[in-house]
Amino acid sequence: MSGRGRGSGHRAVMPPAEFQATPRLAPDGLEVTVINKGGHARVFDFGELKVPVPMQHSLARTFAAQSRTWTGHASANSYWNSVLAFDRFLDAQGHPAQDLDELTSATLRLWRNNHKETAGGRNSMTQMRTLLKRDRRLAVGLAAEELARRVPSRGPSKQSYEGPERERMVLAAERQFRAALLRIRENTFLLEQWQAAEFTERSREGRIGAILDHLAKTGDVPRTVHASGQSSVTNTALLGGAGALVTWGRLFLTRQELTALAVMLTDRFAWNLSMFDRVPVPVRTPSAGEARTITYQVQVEKRRAGGGRWFSMENITDSGADSPGRLVTKALEATAHGRALAARLAPGIDLLMVARSQQPSMAVNDLDRxxxxxxxxxxVSYDDGKRWGRSHGLGGSPFQRSRRTTVTQEGRPLQHSRGTHESVYVLPDKNVQKAARSVIAAGAEEALQRARDTTFKGxxxxxADPGHQETATTDCADEETSPWPAPAGGCGADFLLCLACPNSRVHTGHHPRLAHLHQQLTALHSAWPEEMWRGRWDNHLQRLEDLRDKVSSLVWDAALARVTGADRTIVDLLLKGQLAP
Incomplete structure (x- = not known):
């Protein structure tokens, strides 16, 4: 049993005998009812389509079957729009099929070609493909083969913000929210002073305090109702006007100010826009041994993660002005009066993101919210984001781009899987690709340098040349111009580094000793820990292998038959580090 079940104090019981779940498909086979997570129903009438009645029934059945995977009306609306687009396409053909089993591969191919060039068209293709594949009659045949074709994909339409763009967006949100927080903080302090009876009743502060008390309890300032039935703010002179910010905005955020807060939270934590509709008030947990540190537990909703994996908890700590949790602390302060009023008006509501509506009487059409x-x-709705973005000259809603920016900068999955992180956020993002160029170039340069460092440079x-100096591994043409000069002059390199020196010379007389050295280093590899091996011997072995390739493996292997006792002694001393240059 879940934790919620254990703590509820209620036993699981069977529903009443007369209980019946709302059927998805109406008895007439044309109306499909979709109930969202909040228990709200929406009916989709397939009898409105222009296709023949048998196909209306078939589409309704597939739609009803697919609806079992949906938890909100948003998915239902999206699929319904795809059905309407498919309906218009078939109607435009002049002689549409009577039912789904009469759809030809040519018709489906034409539908595909007409829709594959736009993002909306590809979305409709994907959704109709999902619905049509639910009909068993389309499981085989040429039409089934056409449905099996992968929907062409394009790069994401939204890209992450570049540095200046992001700074502009965040600065606009910070300025708007900070002004709102200071306004609410100032009026809250005045209200607390009034409640503590620190003002006289007739004083200006006392009169405003009384108005603020009325505002906190009702959500609005006192208003005068006129004979016409319309009302106006009663104390405009005292409050400084009738606008929102000097009346009810004294204790409550406006929708645009709440949107600014959401923009800041998305930039900081990469939360989905839909999460702001349902995020509960964060739970404050004690921080052991840190009196000034506050840790919040935030419930993060992942609606696409599948049943049983919708929610996870994030611990966010407020340890100072620049810490992530400080924004959560400010959000709690700015929404305190809104949350308190909501709890009085509808006990049990415990949502963080609350604002005072400019038009409280306006109906809400989105029943998923x-x-x-x-x-x-x-x-915060998508329309809120668009209005906020336009008001700050950003062109549109900043949420998708802001989330993408934070995810790519964090470099790890946030509210999504590793596969989604790589395929949807990282690889298609142009700014990530641009930043990767320098990393790839640096890696190539490093690889090239490493290759140069592990090749024979002599x-x-x-x-042999009589004028060259013999070393333990090669002959030296000029030790005075060594890449590794000694403090007292000459060469200070280890004899094994002779292979990396452009002054080194290797002739056939060196082959037996070097081939034996290569053989011993190869045998030594299996006896040493990998990290120690790479630090001490790996480069030398790679240079010997490069030299063997230059000499040829046949000559190299044949040289092993000419190894002398002196060669073995010198190689043994080299490996023991007992040969000084």
Missing amino acids: PPRVGPLAFG RLTNA
């Missing part, structure tokens, strides 16, 4: 409580609205000769 929390219903209003009195003058209060919860969460020269191959046929015979």
Whole structure:
């Protein structure tokens, strides 16, 4: 049993005998009812389609079957729009099929070609493909083969913000929310002073305090109702006007100010826009040994994660002005009066993102979002984001781009899987690709340098030169110009580094000793820990292998037959580190 079940104090019981779940498909086979997570129903009437009646029934059945996977009306509306688009397409053909089993591959191919070039068209293709594949009659045949074709994908239409764009967006949100927080903080302090009887009743502060008390309890300032039935703010002179910010806005956020807060939260935590509609008030937990530190537990909703994985908890700590949790602290302070009023008007509501609606009487059409409580609205809609973006000259809603920016900058999955992180957020993002160029170039340069460092840099000769100095591994043409000069002059390199020196010369007389050294280093590899091996011997072995390739493996292997006792002694001393240059 879940924790919720254990703590509820109620036993699981069977429903009453007369109980019946709302059927998805009406008896006439044409109306499909979709009930969202909040218990609200919406009916989709397939009898309105222009296709023949048998096909109307078939589409309704597939729609009803698919609806079992939906938890909100948003998915239902999206699929319904795809059905309407498919209906218009078939009607335009002049002689549509009577039912789904009469759809030809040519018709489906034409539908595909007409819709594959736009994002909306590809979405309709994907959804209709899902619905049509639910009909068993389309499981085989040429039409089934056409449905099996993958829907062409394009890069995401939204890209992450570049540095200046993001700074502009965040600065606009911070300025708007900070002004709102200071306004609410100032009026809250005045209200607390009035409640503590620190003002006289006739003083200006005392009169405003009384208005604020009325505002906190009702969600609005006192108003005068005129004979016409319309009302106006009673104390405009005292309050400084009748606008929202000097009346009910003294204790409540406006919708645009709440949107600014959501923009800041998305930039900080990469939360989905839909999460703001349902995020509960964060739970404050004690921080052991840290009196000034506050840790919040925030419930994060992942609606696409599947049953049983919708929710997770994030611990967010407020340890100072620049810590992530400080924004949560400010959000709690700015929404305190809204949350208190909501709890009085509708006990049990415990949502963080609350604002006072400019038009409380306006009906809410989106039943997937929390219903209003009195003058209060919860969460942030897509339209709120578009209005906020346009008002700040950003062109549109900032949420998708802001979330993408935070996810790519964090470099790890946030509210989604590793596969989604890589395929949807990281790889298609142009700013990530642009930033990766320098990383890839640096990696290529490093690889090239490493390749150069592990290759034989000397020269191959046929015979020894009497003017060259013999070393333990090669001959040296000029030790005075060594890449590793000694403090007292000459060369200070280890004899194994001779292979990396352009002054080194290797002739056939060196082959037996070097081939034996290569053989011993190869045997030594299996006896050493990998990390120690790479630090001490790996580069030398790679240079020997590069030299073997230059000499040829046949000559190299044949040289092993000519290894002398002196060669073995010198190699042994080299490996023991007992040969000084």
